[in-house]
Amino acid sequence: MIPAAFAQSTIDREGEAGAAWLAELPGIIEDLLSQWHCVADGPVMHGQVGVILPVRSSAGPAVLKVSFPHPGNVHEADAFTAWEGRGAVLLYERDDERFAMLLERAQPSTLWEVGDGDQIVAVAGRLSCRLSVAAPAELPRLADQADSWEDELRQGAADFPGVLPDAVLDAALAVVDELGRDQPDLLVHGDFHPRNILRGEREPWLAVDPKGYVGDPAYDGGTLLKPRALALIEAEDLMKALRHELDVFAEAAELDRERVRRWAHLHVVQAAFHGRRRGFGRARGGAYLDRILGLVDQLAVSWC
Structure with a gap:
């Protein structure tokens, strides 16, 4: 079984x-x-x-x-x-x-399989807007993680000196202080990426596998853009393509574009340190991990 x-x-x-x-x-x-x-x-x-x-x-x-x-x-x-x-x-x-x-029961096909980047982020944005409802009081608050985020960033910089410029780390710490410590009382999916959005019968697309946090919906936008970067790794101008998808998502989600960008920046700086410690689900070592880390470092600098 x-x-x-x-x-x-x-x-x-x-x-x-x-x-x-x-x-x-x-x-x-x-x-x-x-x-x-x-x-x-x-x-x-x-x-x-x-x-x-x-x-x-x-x-x-x-x-x-x-x-x-x-x-x-x-x-x-x-x-x-x-x-x-x-x-x-x-x-x-x-x-x-x-x-x-x-x-x-939803269908087994995911939003990731659509292939069209604009459609993926537009569908995800509209869905994010619908999921941003008043959060139940018993859910954990993302804001309560702010101190641990700060500690992890500072420890990462100490463990991997010179991996990222100081200005990039400072910008990520500013996201923690300015966005992370005071967040709206809205329901946040917490693991919002295209593979957690399935085709449905009752509705065209349905979210699955939420973590269930209270916080800023723009946090989910930052989560969404991480795997999109890997999908666009062969693009002629990666950052131009990502900025376009950021614009499409933010408009569909009715979120402030700059707020989504800043959360995305925090996510990739965290990933730069996490990947060096533990690797990623699709690469624990070797040349492919090195390639992903190179992409993450590029994004951390470019989103700054």
């Missing part, structure tokens, strides 16, 4: 705790199918931290999602509850103790 690749990656990442959870996972799934009166309707799929089983339920086609207990997944169901299907998949049932949800 559990895909081998998912099992191995969970053990590699979580160790004994991951192995113990995997041993319990088939029983958890069977219990939830019975509890929510569902019937399996396809093979088990998976993301990075959870499995997704297509099911038939009284609500119609749905998916059963069970995630490894992780702090990043605690408020996923809260975000879906607040959105009530407005721009995101509907939440039918939740079992917070077992990090499980019964969700509306």
Whole structure:
């Protein structure tokens, strides 16, 4: 029932705790199918931290999602509850103790697969605008991470001296101080990128896999632009192409362009240090990691 690749990656990442959870996972799934009166309707799929089983339920086609207990997944169901299907998949049932949800089934194709950059960022922008609703009081605040962001930036500069010019680091620290410490009380997806936007039946596009934060929607714009940079890496003028996509996104999202740019700058400076410590999901070492780090450094300077 559990895909081998998912099992191995969970053990590699979580160790004994991951192995113990995997041993319990088939029983958890069977219990939830019975509890929510569902019937399996396809093979088990998976993301990075959870499995997704297509099911038939009284609500119609749905998916059963069970995630490894992780702090990043605690408020996923809260975000879906607040959105009530407005721009995101509907939440039918939740079992917070077992990090499980019964969700509306979307199509497997993602916004990433569209190919047209303008369409990708325009769709994402319109969706971001719809998702920016008043946040439930119990959600964690992005502003509470500002001190740790500052500490990580300063530690990164100390650990990797000379990687980025001082002015680039100073600009990122200014984003933390000027945007990060006082943010709106709006719901922020927290992991807003094209692969977390699926084609739907009820609506053309639906968001999935939110972290669920309270903060500035422009933060999500910065998250979106990171993978877009990699998609445009072969562009004749990368920064011209990215600035154009920034303009399209900001207009569609009804956000201040400069605010989105500044969040994007913070994201790439963080990525420059993070990538040197741990690599990235698509490259842990070697020439490809070096190429990505070169791109990230370029963006950090150019967005400044």
